[in-house]
Amino acid sequence: MRALLQRVSQASVTVDQEVVGQCGPGLLVLVCAMQGDTETNAEKLAAKVAKCRIFHDDAGKMNRSVADVGGSALVVSQFTLAADTRSGNRPGFSTAAAPEDGKRLYEYFSDQLAAQRVPVETGRFGADMKVALVNDGPVTIWMDV
Secondary structure (H helix, E strand, C coil): CEEEEEEEEEEEEEECCEEEEEECCEEEEEEECECCCCHHHHHHHHHHHHHCCCEECCCCCEEECCCCCCCEEEEEECHHHHCECCCCCCCECCCECCHHHHHHHHHHHHHHHHCCCCCEEECCCCCCCEEEEEEEEEEEEEEEC
16 A cells, blocks of 8 residues: 655545545545455555654654644545556556445544544545645655555
8 A cells, every 4th residue: 555644734525515525734645456455455545544753752853653742634635646647648547446445445544543543634536626735844765565
């Protein structure tokens, strides 16, 4: 699985002019299930996201996790993280999981992240979503498991 983490002061996702999920301060997690991914991948990624130390401690060093600071997460499915741009000008997405697997693993990932003491809200899988965020830092981290 693949994720793009953004440390945010706030984030929200809107579908058809309705806010369906929001968080802040905490993490916006864009997540993509890849072909061959399993629940084990989702569990590992959720644990890694929950423990990623990208929040400041009292000395101003990035040494605390989202759970340590009492933050929350907005998890949004984004199959375009599977983009293959090695040839041509149009990205290919053939390495992304099939939609039914992607949805199952996205939901499982969200549940596993919540089980790590991180309050989680989500977008809507497969919907045309509008994501708004205030990136804090900016801090953006790419993760693969």
